[in-house]
Amino acid sequence: MASLVLTDSSQLTADGLEKIDSVWGWSSPPLRLHLVHPRSRMGEMVIGERPPSPARLPHTSEKHPRVTLGELNVLRRHRELCDVVLNVGSRKIFAHRVILSACSPYFRAMFTGELAESRQTEVTIRDIDEVAMDLLIDFCYTSHIVVEEANVQTLLPAACLLQLAEIQDICCEFLKRQLDPSNCLGIRAFADTHSCRELLRIADKFTQHNFQEVMESEEFLLLPVSQLVDIISSDELNVRSEEQVFSAVMLWVKYNVSERRQHLAQVLQHVRLPLLSPKFLVGTVGSDLLVRSDEACRDLVDEAKNYLLLPQERPLMQGPRTRPRKPTRRGEVLFAVGGWCSGDAIASVERFDPQSSDWKMVAPMSKRRCGVGVAVLNDLLYAVGGHDGQSYLNSIERYDPQTNQWSCDVAPTTSCRTSVGVAVLDGFLYAVGGQDGVQCLNHVERYDPKENKWSKVAPMTTRRLGVAVAVLGGFLYAIGGSDGQCPLNTVERYDPRQNKWSPVSPMSTRRKHLGCAVFNNLIYAVGGRDDCMELSSAERYNPHANTWSPIVAMTSRRSGVGLAVVNGQLYAVGGFDGTAYLKTIEVYDTDQNQWRLCGAMNYRRLGGGVGVMRAPQTENYFW
Incomplete structure (x- = not known):
């Protein structure tokens, strides 16, 4: 009797590599079914072999x-x-x-x-x-x-006593979502009391990032001296100038002068007085009666004056008070959406926070989507088309990070599309190329979120699936891909003012299913697949010179790779190296001109989309 064996692996064999997958346009279906025939027919036994197993139906309720x-x-x-x-x-x-x-x-x-x-x-x-x-x-x-x-x-506290870790986590998650400049210090103290380290870290970050508003709250005025010192000594304190830190300290002291004036010198040593303007240092700090009446405070003012008056001596006067603060820039986070994993298209979505280097799962899409196009428009993440493992899709979903929910109330594209390029230009969402299961497409259409409507624009001069798209200088670029027969190195760009596509300089390498992103006003194209193998090579386009130049290769070969810029750094996400589906990510170091691995997603993802968003105001980017 024949039995059915299901093989599901991230590793692919040579026979699988020879077969072209109709969904992807590259080799190797990851899920393989084999019929295994025993050496005997029904009712017969071969001597020395075990009898066939009876029919079974395992069940887990x-x-x-x-x-x-x-x-x-x-x-x-x-x-x-x-x-x-x-x-x-x-x-x-x-x-x-x-x-x-x-x-x-x-x-x-x-x-x-x-x-x-x-x-x-x-x-x-x-x-x-x-x-x-x-x-x-x-x-x-x-x-x-x-x-x-x-x-x-x-x-x-009750959950802490009973050691119910799941309830502790959900309480901390609730408090994270309630963080506000008026309550973050109270939440911080509460987290510290109950040893909730992650909540304490996030409340600290929130306080530092919103210090200008926090210093005006009543909670700030009630802080014990030790917590005040912890806050104002941070290098990441987000202030326009050190004058704000001095003003905050004096507000705190004068709230209860009789008890707090004894702590003034202890606190003032964490204000970076040498970074003040000479006018503010002499006219405001040096003339304050509380400062003038304390010898240690006067010494701190004199130190700052010497630093400002003797610029040639500054190299010898460096210390904690002369170090400029470096507030963390407003957070951006990276989303990895859908793709192909463990033998099928997936609906899962995860979010990467570069500050913590953590990947965390968020709400999944309503449909499984590989070859999905992803872009961000009006602080909403759009997932366009793709393939669900059985059929080509024209449906769209969009994700709201404020609610952690996907909605399907977006008008569908006029054509089903997988391996589609998606980008935003002048407030419109563009869907470029792809394939519909019958042919490779050169169709281009754009979505107007105000009208909830797609309309066609001029088609590309070349049919392209697995195309990468980028927006730079008011133009929409379509880069590489495949015309259905072979990978392309050609590049064309769309001018929305003329509704016209024009060719620009081609890449040095043919690439389909590549990743691309705009970084430092250049277009970077990485990975993909040429006529015979997955690529690790990378190159970048200078629109002013209309030239492509190579950069150092990634550490791994990656086709179906996502590329995105997050907080000023270039990340390559997931893909397929010719043998295995990848969940690793790597970041490009411009100073060292090298790529380095920097963690891994929860899921392997081939042909998933990536998008970059600002964090929700409700949590101020510290999830």
Whole structure:
């Protein structure tokens, strides 16, 4: 009897490389099905061989754990088979030891060790809010909880006590989303008290980035001296000038002069007085009565005066107070969208924050999409067309980072397209080339978000699938790709004022499924595939000279690679190296003229799209 064997691997064999995948236009379908025929027919046995296995139907129920947990909760509500009562405040909470022990390391240690509580039918738990405890026990039985402003300050410490890490994380996530200049210092202190390191880090970053507003809040005036020093000593404090830091310090001191004037010198040493203007240093700082009345403060002012008056001596006077602050520039984050992974098109989306070097999953698209075109328009991320593993798509989705949701209320393109190039020019979203399953396309259309409508513009002079697109100097460039027969090195650009495409200088290498991005006013083209192999080479185009010049190759061969500029750095994301699908990323170091690996995505992605967005104001880019 024939059996069906499913092989799913990121590694590809030589026979797979010989087959052209109709979706991609490059070799190697990653999912292979083989029929394996045993040496005997039905009813026969070959001596020395095991008999064939009987027919089997393995089954794992998704409904069973949900229903079982629901029935356990019904038992608890009816106080049936309960073997422990928790006395918390004025409440008696009936429960089952085995459920509590399975959910909470705290209860497991209590009920399975030698503690007296392990033998008691009623256990009193002190120093925990009774409403919070009720919510957490409910969660143990239902897997559902609602964190809100009214309960987060009692839920978090209760979850810490019971060692419910998932609830701790969701409380911290809730507080991250509530960060505001008026409350970030209180959230920071709360995180510090409960050892929530990630929340503490993010609250610190938020405070530094929004210091000009934070210093005007009441929370700032109530800070203990140690926390004030922590904040103003940071190199990443975001201020227009050091004058703001001095003003903030004096506001804090004068809020309670009788108690705080003793701390003035301790705090003032973290204000970078040598970086002040001479006029402000002498006229404002030096003339302040509190500063003049403190010898240590006067010494700090004199140090700053010497630095300003003796420029030839400055190399010998360098120190923490002469180092300019370097606030983190407003954050941009990179999104990797869809692609091909583990034998199929995928809908998953993940976000890369260069500040933390973390990849985190966000809401997936409603459809699986490989060969998807991705671009950002009006702070929304658009995913255009692609292939879902079975059919070519003309549907569009867009992602709102404020809500972490995708919507499908965007008008579809007039043609189905995969391996399509997408870019934004003058407030319009352009879809360029690709293939529709019948032919390679030269069609170009653009989307007007105000009208929610696509309209055709002049077609390219060449049909192109796997084309890369870029916008520079008011022109839309279509770079490389394949005409359906072979890879291209030709490049053409579209002038929206004349509705016309014109050729420009070709690349030195034929490339399809390449990555491209505009970096320092040059167009970079990296990776892709030529007539016979995946490429690691890279080149860049100077529009003023109309010339391409090579740059150093990437560390890996990459076709189906994404290329994007994030916070002033050029990143190459994922792709296919000829043998394996990649989840690694690398960044180009312009000073060293070299690429270096810098982490990996959660998913391998071939032919996924990439987009760069500013972070939502609600979280101010520190997710």
